[in-house]
Amino acid sequence: MTLATFVIQLLNGLAGASSLFLVAAGLSLIFGVTRIVNFAHGSFFMVGIYIAYTLTESFGRGSALGFWASVLAAAVAVGALGFVVEILLLRRIYKAPELFQLLATFGLVLVIKDATLAIWGPEDLLGPRAPGLRGAVSILGRPFPEYDLVLIAIGPLVLGLLWLVLNRTRFGVLVRAATQDRDMVAALGVNQAWLFTGVFALGAALAGLGGALQVPREPAQLFLDITVISDAFVVVVVGGLGSIPGAFLAALLIGEIKALCIGLGDVSFGGFEISFSKLTLVVEFIVMAIVLVVRPWGLLGRPGGEPRHAAATEPPLRPLHGYLKLAAAGLGAALLVLPVATDGYVLVLLIDIFVFALFAVSLHFLMGPGGMVSFGHAAYFGLGAYGAALLVLRAGLPMETTIVLGPLVALAGGLLFGWFVVRLSGVYLAMLTLAFAQIVWSVAFQWDSFTGGSNGLIGLWPPAWLASKSAFYHVTLILCVVAIVALRHLVFAPFGAVLRAGRDSPLRADAIGIDVRRHQWFAFALIGGFAGLAGVLHAFSKGSISPETLAIARSVDGLVMVLLGGVQTLTGPVVGAAVLTWLQDEIARRVEFWRAILGGVIILLVIAFPQGIVGFIRGRFMREVT
Amino acid sequence: MRKLILGLALGAMAATGAAAQEPIKIGELNSYKNFPAFLEPYKKGWQLAVEEANAAGGVLGRKLEVISRDDNGTPGDAVRVAEELLTRENVSLLMGTFASHIGLAVSNLAAQRKVLFVAAEPLTDKIVWDNGNKYTFRLRPSTYMQTAMLVPEAAKSGKKKWAIVYPNYEYGQSATAAFKKLLAEKLPGVEFVVEQAPPLGKIEAGAVVDAIAQAKPDAIFSSLFGPDLAKFVREGNTRGLFKDKVVLNLLAGEPEYLDPLKDETPPGWIVTGYPWEQIATPEHKAFVAAYQKKWSDYPRLGSVVGYATVQSVVAALKKAGAVDTEKMVAAMKGLQLGTPIGQITYRALDHQSTMGAYVGKLALKDGKGVMVDWKFADGKDYLPPDAEVKKLRPAE
Secondary structure, rough: HHHHHHHHHHHHHHHHHHHHHHHHHHHHHHHHHHHOOOOOOOHHHHHHHHHHHHHHHHHOOOOOHHHHHHHHHHHHHHHHHHHHHHHHHHHHHOOOOOOOOHHHHHHHHHHHHHHHHHHHHHOEEOOOOOOOOOOOOEEOOOOEEHHHHHHHHHHHHHHHHHHHHHHHHHHHHHHHHHHHHHHHHHHOOOOHHHHHHHHHHHHHOOOOOHHHHHOOOOEEOOHHHHHHHHHHHHHHHOOOOOOOHHHHHHHHHHHHHHHHHHHEEEEEOOOOEEHHHHHHHHHHHHHHHHHHHEEEEOOOOOOOOOOOOOOOOOOOOOOOHHHHHHHHHHHHHHHHHHHHHOOOOOHHHHHHHHHHHHHHHHHHHHOOOOOOOOOOHHHHHHHHHHHHHHHHOOOOHHHHHHHHHHHHHHHHHHHHHHHHHHHOOHHHHHHHHHHHHHHHHHHHOOOOOHHHHHEEOOOOOOHHHHHHHHHHHHHHHHHHHHHHHHHHHHOOHHHHHHHHHHOOOOOHHHOOOOOHHHHHHHHHHHHHHHHHHHHHHHHHHHHOHHHHHHHHHHHHHHHHHHHOOOOOOOOOOHHHHHHHHHHHHHHHHHHHHHHHHHHHHHHHHHHOOOHHHHHHHHHHHOOOOO | HHHHHHHHHHHHHHHHHHHOOOEEEEEEEOOOOOOHHHHHHHHHHHHHHHHHHHOOOOOOEEOOEEEEOOOOOOHHHHHHHHHHHHHHOOOOOOEEOOOOHHHHHHHHHHHHHOEEEOOOOOOOOOOOOOOOOOEEEEEEOOHHHHHHHHHHHHHHHHHEEEEOOOOOOHHHHHHHHHHHHHHHHHHHOOOEEEOOOOOOOOOHHHHHHHHHHOOOOOEEEEEEOOHHHHHHHHHHHHHHOOOOOOOEEEEEEEEHHHHHHHHHHHHOEEEEOOOOOOOOOOOHHHHHHHHHHHHOOOOHHHHHHHHHHHHHHHHHHHOOOOOHHHHHHHHHHHOOEEEOEEEEOOOOOOOOOOOEEEEEEEEOOEEEEEEEEEEEHHHHHHHHOOHHHHHOOOOO
């Protein structure tokens, strides 16, 4: 790499970082003030680029003024969208348990995606180049796009403006105050509702601006929401939650590292070839993992004060009441004899539901009693699935053995990653689990000769005695029920009690001699094993697996199931898994725009049951019993 | 009176006939929501073919009915949806799929459940070779075939220093591997000076363009498509990467990927694609006319694929003479039929159809990208020798 290339690649990194910073800054502001993990932030970016495409096609092809006005108008329009979303949807659910708003924004993602498809159609839409900035200038003898130079300037410009707003205006003071202590701000008589609305709209507008500025660089397309949201989260967390300069620094860091990886290309170290260009698949997650391990609050983040109501939010758990236990046993028995009545699709669907129920229950064990939210739970599902598949295909072991060994692979993964994970807390912990999950995913995705690469592995059918649908159904039912019941028992066993104590008050737990961190570590590993069992069963029910079993979407599905059912209940995850799987199956079959309908249903459920479905039932009908 | 009796009798016959003549159900699944740019035209294509088949009296005296499902873009859901089609809808065969890993998962299920599967879109070589099975047949020319169609052009250019850029997953990897192998055979002394493998949909185009420029290649082989292609083209044009270089790009001539480029279309690139507005064979003209009449839109390559998939099923049913899996599988082997873009054969050897593609150069016309100097490359000429294929494919 010559000096000239190095400099140019640095500039490329800067240009790439600009848009990313805008999106991340908005996400960081929103999270800081409202504590909403806004999944729809990528969707705001996407809507921004679509609106800007339409406007620039009409007004921005010829005139620079038209172009820049279009960009700003798109940002304002997305801000207005955020304004409406906050007032109509989010304002209704601030009282819900933490993270629940995530579910609402997940519903939004689905609705916005289908709406975008309906409005702008399926084709990629490449906008015009920016008028007056169409060409390239020569830097050290190499051409560099003029527009990218402008982008490089816009990043610090917006950073400066945000700094002024946050430090020199009353609004900014309130935002900073709310980021540090919401309750105090409310106690001082500030109208929180409008503060939240304002911040959400501003955050959305920043995302929209980030999107709009990309019009001359990339086509508007329907994958942008998902692509952008994970990158934005990484930037926010690496920079430190709520820190705008941190987000800027993190965006630069990641942009530069990516550009340098591409610049380095294939490098051989003592005969050992490393493809840095392939590393770009996962490099931001590697950076995040390293940063979080070294600096648990990100680059410029500060350790957050203990949230005031952390201990009181969750009521103590109660075992199931006698007659509910009977009802559960009755349901189990009915499921057991069901294959007498049907051997058709119902069994196929139920197998999926059982597997996802176990997956969701295991995630809930971490989130609820364990107090550790995982954004990367798919890693253990996938490790179990891949472990079993590889043992069958590469080592020739029978499936029966892998039902034991597959979960052990996942457990080992949990033991390894958990050691790092339990050193963090809150969203940082969640994002570290995501980082590890993405690293595992990228290994499965790229190691063609071993894991089958992006195509995955096929030919994983159960042995003859399990080949019939009803036989496999029975095995899945029994294994999942046994595992779920075992996890329930664990919640009430001393181990579970210790975990809950550690969650509710780490200090007091520590004072009575509990090693909280070690218990969390073991819980993390053990839960990995349970998720792994779900993964093994999934693999053999489908006959094949691919890296999707490890992907973010699977982790998100798990979160959605848990939240939908009710995070503060033990039965919730099962109900959530059943409802989501069934809904998706039913809706997808009946309507073309099924994603929008599914998202709409989720949003309705969120508004109707802000404690989750089971949480609602319990609160409404069974105040005394459960 | 006689007329009345005759009428009643006819009516009764028609009624019983209708009862016995339930439609032949075909299960179709695809990632409609994940790849709408390709799959909406694809759906319109197969819908047209079904309508035409039924207007012509159906097949074996029965109507065709396609039951279509969205597979949500994941193999796990695809398998579940396929099971639903098989068990609840009782379809007689499966068709569809787009992404390679989903195609493979469904093909794997088809072998397990012993049901015919006509894979429409997936390009992976493995679906007919390494992981081929008795029940799976594939329509589109594979990654290998389309790469092989470009290799003669690469050899003709005489360029020795090549840069390669590909999306980092199986399709891009296979295209790259096939290209390097085939070109090295044809053009001894060829050198691959730089390889860039950006993640699918996430190319950092500026950095990739500079990294390629720095290696000073004489020619570039790319298998990018979709948003990655658009970003690469725009950055490359702005930074002057393509000046005086031979550039080959798989798929870039397909309307799905070419049309979004508009005035950014890089002239002179050698691509595989589908110049629909210029193909003047009678069968293609008839297809375009029917398609435009029904949909008031022009066909994309996906439309042809959807149309030809149903055509293949119809031809197989006719040849089999019965809606029976084993007979249909036997009929698919060596099945010949005419599609809008020419005669194809499903090879008995590996179940790959010999569908071809158009190879030509990109040019700018009225601010839009078009293909010029194109010729049709028949798929049958771009497959490896039979002996090699036999070695790749597991014995049945």
